[in-house]
Amino acid sequence: MTKHVLVYLGDHTYKEGAVTRVLGDLKLPYTLLKDSDLSQKIGYLFSLDGFDKEEKDESLHIAYDLLLFRDLQDQDILAINALLDALDRKIQRKAMLTEHNKNWTFYELCLEIDKEHQYFDLMEQIKQILMSSKELIKENYTASSWEIYEKAFYHAYDCLKKESDFNTLRLAHQALVDAQQGLTKR
CATH class of the missing domain: 1.20.1270 (Substrate Binding Domain Of Dnak; Chain:A; Domain 2)
Known part of the structure; x- marks a missing residue:
């Protein structure tokens, strides 16, 4: 089991220090995503076998922030939520890596999660x-x-x-x- 968190902050870059501190304190590996990562498949972003970087010239941006978890337990997610809330840096949109969404681009996942939100x-x-x-x-x-x-x-x-x-x-x-x-x- 390889725990990992993908962090996309969108227009909320002011949360970066709090998010990286919380994930560091919890000893959870993470990757801060940039807008250029939005067009990449989630499987690639998590370094899963069979996924390669795709060369795309798309200019994508999403305003809201989102955390995507790989192999985290409920208590990990609850701890992240509690610590971010205590720092007034709550992130509303969250998702888990699934067999289905690993083939989506991060952008597609963001849109789907926002609809659910x-x-x-x-x-x-x-x-x-x-x-x-x-x-x-x-x-x-x-x-x-x-x-x-x-x-x-x-x-x-x-x-x-x-x-x-x-x-x-x-x-x-x-x-x-x-x-x-x-x-x-x-």
Whole structure:
């Protein structure tokens, strides 16, 4: 088992000192990636057998940061998270090397992880609105505005339960926000 961390900081290069210190303190080998590495296959970046550097003239950049782990255990990842959080240098996007993604370019992985990040962030936003609904009192609002809100509430809740696709969630979130803003006091 060869533990290793690929670190891409994007526009967050100010985190470099904290990240390298944390990984060094945890004795975890790492590689700091540059924009020129984004077009390389993940298998190559981890020095896996059968992967060679590809010569590409692509100019790629991604604004957000991402950590990609090879053979790390849950306790390693939890330790990284805790130490980075303590230094106020949290990195939201993380992934593990898999048999499937080793053939992707790092850029492709970043895009996929960002989609997942946006999806779970949207789910969390909907959950927060649903939870804050406990504070609302039906009798304080007109029947018609409450009916619209209640319909949007249950639709959003159902989308969460079903783990609907991103576009369905996005529409449910917007309908819920609009319905909440449209509540009219009696």
